[in-house]
Amino acid sequence: MRPRDMGTLFDDAATAGARTVVRLDRPFDIAPHSGTRWTVPELAALVRATAARLADAGVRAGDRVAILKDNHWDCDLLACAAVRLGAVPAQLSARLDTAGLRTLLERLRPAALVTTSALLARCRDTVTGPLAPVCVTLDAAAPGAVHFAALDASRPRPPVRRHADEPLTVHHTSGTTGVPKLVVHSTRTLVHKLARFEAVRLPGIGIGPHDVLAHAGAYGHGRTLCWTAVVLSLAPAGIVILTGDDPDRADPLLRAHPPTVVEALPAAYVRLRPLTARLDNPFRHVRLYISTYDAVHPPTLRAYLAASRRPRPLWMQGWGQTETGPLTFRFHTRRSALAPDAETTTRRLGRPVPGRTRLRVVDPHTLRPVPRGRPGLLLVRTPALALGYLGEPARWDAQRAGDWWSTGDLGVHHRDGSVSLLDRAVDRLPGLSCLRTEDMLEQRLPQALECVVLGAPQGAPLPVVVTADGRLDPDAWKQAVQGLPPLRDPAVLTWDEVPRTGTGKVRRAVLAHRLTGAPATT
Incomplete structure (x- = not known):
């Protein structure tokens, strides 16, 4: 079935004979007394x-x-x-x-x-x-x-x-x-440009009738509405819906219905990671992990790939925006996750979607193209570009460069056609890639759930290390920062102390203001 109308999506799937069984971690708020098991x-x-x-x-x-x-x-x-x-x-x-x-x-x-x-x-x-x-x-x-x-x-x-x-x-x-x-x-x-593109059973990565999908997403975000159209069209055997990221709450449902495909927010992957180390972990049957919204740091990626008992599990990393949908894809394996340069692999976003997305890198000030291999501002062209910003037409026009759309990301377009992400333009700091530094800190601090590097009003950048208990061994920190650009002493916080968006991303400006008294520098 090809998705065609979101208003009749579920009717169309039922008419097509979808036998998918959906299991929830709690009842729907629109049907609080109707249980947690639903058919199409x-x-x-x-x-x-x-x-x-x-x-x-x-x-x-x-x-x-x-x-x-x-x-x-x-x-x-x-x-x-x-x-x-x-x-x-x-x-x-x-x-x-x-x-x-x-x-x-x-x-x-x-x-x-x-x-x-x-x-x-x-x-x-x-x-x-x-x-x-x-x-x-x-x-x-x-x-x-x-x-x-x-x-x-x-x-x-x-x-x-x-x-x-x-x-x-x-x-x-x-x-x-x-x-x-x-x-x-x-x-x-x-629907036509995004959902229909995904609703194809591609060899090795396509969703089949015997798959069980686990999804831990932000259900008010545009990605999940598109995802809903895709999974209803592909009709897998089962869908497991997680509304939160508490590992102890998710564990029983995942164990009862072990998924073969998982899609989750990067923040949810971080929070659910303790499950990968448990005996008979619920990810043992997973053949495909999918991540969108933001890059997943290498230690997290490695833990999930190791948790699968499949011989060759894949991690599919997508990069895109609410305005554009997916722009690039790349795949990670156990071998690539353990490679010597693994701490930079998740910033390598793969290649533009063939036949759908074009990409160029330009000077942020002049918008003139820069040669392959040199950093600049990433522009894209896609037929899935949204209609505009409601109530802010001037802001929408400001991100257009003719037929091209400014992503607001800084990156490199390599000679082999792949793209590397360096930083968001608003997070850029002189002489330092925040994203790469965060990757390296997480690689060197196994106890860290997340690391964030913030610009400070004066002096060196401020690193924020998120741990389970809000503590960090000083000696471990000294070893972790060896060879890195100068950083301040870290602010160590628990997960719940960090301000986040609905998709689990760190609200950097709010966090910077809270810790330094001023917004992050740009």
């Missing part, structure tokens, strides 16, 4: 019922519907239900900070807000004026809101079709350096 026909019925409830709340074709809730796959089911009515869903992370949430809601001006009672109270504390003409709470009744369970689900609405180039959905960027941008995608860009 049951999911299709749930999407239809959800669309009927949204219609009963007053949602109509052309409306924007803001979806702001705790992390779960039903973020995408709600989005599909809104699309079915001809509305445009805007999925917002519950981890947005107060200022970012207020700004995005003001830009969206949604006709309806679907949320929880706690998040609704938070929104009302931060947003001046009405949030939306209609507010729907999923968990409990709240003043001035309609309880989701009280809406009529008995009157199914026929799907509303839209042109392939009309707005389909809105997703926000990660927002590591400030207020996220609202990215508008169409059916053509998200």
Whole structure:
């Protein structure tokens, strides 16, 4: 089955005979009493019922519907239900900070807000004026809101079709350096150009009918809506949905249904890594790991590849953006992860997607092309480029260079066609690659869950080392920094002390301000 319409996606999969069984680590927030095991026909019925409830709340074709809730796959089911009515869903992370949430809601001006009672109270504390003409709470009744369970689900609405180039959905960027941008995608860009490309059973890496997929993602992010279209089309035997990254909570579900394919946020891979060292670990059958959003540091990659008992497991690393979808791919094996230059392998992003993506490197100031092998600003061309930024057309235009799109990343286009990532342009520091330094520190500090290098207002950069208990042996640090550029004494934090985006990325500017009193230098 080829994905064609997000509003009828689950119906189409059920009609095609998909036998996929979905298992959740907790019930859906839109169906809290319906258990954790779902078939595709049951999911299709749930999407239809959800669309009927949204219609009963007053949602109509052309409306924007803001979806702001705790992390779960039903973020995408709600989005599909809104699309079915001809509305445009805007999925917002519950981890947005107060200022970012207020700004995005003001830009969206949604006709309806679907949320929880706690998040609704938070929104009302931060947003001046009405949030939306209609507010729907999923968990409990709240003043001035309609309880989701009280809406009529008995009157199914026929799907509303839209042109392939009309707005389909809105997703926000990660927002590591400030207020996220609202990215508008169409059916053509998200479904036809992205999901259909992935929904192909390629030899060795394609998803087959006997696979069990485990997914630990940010379900309000554009990647997971595309992923939903792909997996419903490919119809694997099973899907395991993880809404959090607590290893003790994830372990029983993964052990009961061992995956053969895993896709997770880089932060989730880090948090779940202790499971790889357990006897009879739940990743023993995995043949393919998939990572997107951000690079995974080599020690983490190595631990997962070693945990598989398959003879030749693969790690597929994708690089892309909310605005563009995947731009490059590369594969890692046990052998490449153990190579002498392994600490730089994850920054080698592979080659542009053949026939879909073109890439060039230019001088950041003049935008003139630079020779192969020299660093510069990465520009790309892709038919999957989004329609624009909602409410910020000038900001969108500023990232265009003719037919090319500025990624904001600094890198090198090598003579063999591959691409290496050096840094985000906003994180660049004179004479030092933050990403490479972070890789090397993690390589040399086995106890580190994550390392971050921040620019400081004065003097050397400030390294931040994240450990399980917030402690770091001083002698281990002295050995780790040998041969590296000068760094300050590290700030040592626990995972929960680090401010993060909805996709688990470190909010560098916020962290820098917290630790140094000033934003990270750029």
